[in-house]
Amino acid sequence: MSIMDIIGGILLIIGSTFLFLGGLGIFRMPDVFNRLQAGTKATTLGGMSLVLGVGFLQPDWIWKSLIIIIFIAYSNPISSHALARATYRRGHYPYIKSEDKENMDAYQEVVPHTKEKEDKA
Amino acid sequence: MIYFILISLLLLLMIAASVYSIAQKDLLYATMATGIISLILSILYYLLQAPDVALTEAAIGVALTTIIFVITIRNTVRMEDETDKKEKFKSAVK
Amino acid sequence: MTYIIYYAFILMALGMIFSAIRFVKGPTAADRTVALDTLTTIGVAALVLLGYMFKRFIYVDVALVYAVLGFIGVIVIARYLEGAL
Numbered sequence: 165m166s167i168m169d170i171i172g173g174i175l176l177i178i179g180s181t182f183l184f185l186g187g188l189g190i191f192r193m194p195d196v197f198n199r200l201q202a203g204t205k206a207t208t209l210g211g212m213s214l215v216l217g218v219g220f221l222q223p224d225w226i227w228k229s230l231i232i233i234i235f236i237a238y239s240n241p242i243s244s245h246a247l248a249r250a251t252y253r254r255g256h257y258p259y260i261k262s263e264d265k266e267n268m269d270a271y272q273e274v275v276p277h278t279k280e281k282e283d284k285a
Numbered sequence: 286m287i288y289f290i291l292i293s294l295l296l297l298l299m300i301a302a303s304v305y306s307i308a309q310k311d312l313l314y315a316t317m318a319t320g321i322i323s324l325i326l327s328i329l330y331y332l333l334q335a336p337d338v339a340l341t342e343a344a345i346g347v348a349l350t351t352i353i354f355v356i357t358i359r360n361t362v363r364m365e366d367e368t369d370k371k372e373k374f375k376s377a378v379k
Numbered sequence: 380m381t382y383i384i385y386y387a388f389i390l391m392a393l394g395m396i397f398s399a400i401r402f403v404k405g406p407t408a409a410d411r412t413v414a415l416d417t418l419t420t421i422g423v424a425a426l427v428l429l430g431y432m433f434k435r436f437i438y439v440d441v442a443l444v445y446a447v448l449g450f451i452g453v454i455v456i457a458r459y460l461e462g463a464l
């Protein structure tokens with residue numbers, strides 16, 4: 165086992181852990197914007213480090229891995245930004261903590277401005 | 286063994302997405318479920334040693350189908366209409 | 380090295396299952412679109428790792444096409460939700 169294999173294995177562990185954390189954050193977070201944060205940033209880091217780890221494990225593939233990393237790094241923030249702008253313009257506002265105890269979601273946190281009902285446009 | 290578990294999990298996810306896409310009344314959500322079906326079908330073609338078919342399925346299923354369905358929904362209605370279906374049928378038959 | 384690959388596959392399968400649950404549950408359209416985007420990114424990573432497992436160089440091209448084209452559907456749905464398509 166050479167030094168490249170050790171670096172590649174560590175990058176694989178980091179990448180898969182962050183991909184799992186992105187999925188868990190999408191499942192757990194209380195708001196649309198929090199879910200967007202967890203589901204985009206964590207999966208961007210996870211996917212980039214996992215593809216780079218495969219490039220370290222198989223050194224012939226490093227250029228194609230770098231191309232995939234570049235495409236992930238420009239396509240994920242674009243989609244996240246477009247989705248956040250569309251959500252904000254539809255009238256959903258981010259999570260603000262206040263003393264208002266009327267609007268509690270399932271995790272016992274205060275979400276005063278979020279409309280949690282089904283939207284029908 | 287882990288190969289069998291992986292294929293079974295992917296098939297279960299694909300069947301669940303198909304049932305969701307059929308049963309959903311909102312057509313935009315059904316379009317998104319079609320995207321999930323295309324992703325899992327591409328991974329299955331890939332596991333069955335056919336990368337060219339997986340390439341075509343990825344290019345068509347993830348981009349072209351979604352764009353065409355969303356433009357169609359924009360030009361027609363988004364919610365599927367379930368009220369008085371029998372009268373519509375009768376008027377269409379007459 | 381084999382156990383590391385198994386670990387990565389199990390964690391990615393759990394992430395896909397959680398995203399699918401959020402896709403079914405999510406109250407608004409934006410939640411479902413975020414879940415679809417996350418599923419696409421995890422799928423790209425899984426395709427690259429499967430290509431390493433099979434030791435075939437040509438298989439990485441599928442992941443490349445997914446990484447290039449995967450965000451177009453999300454952008455089209457977002458523009459439709461904004462009302463500016």
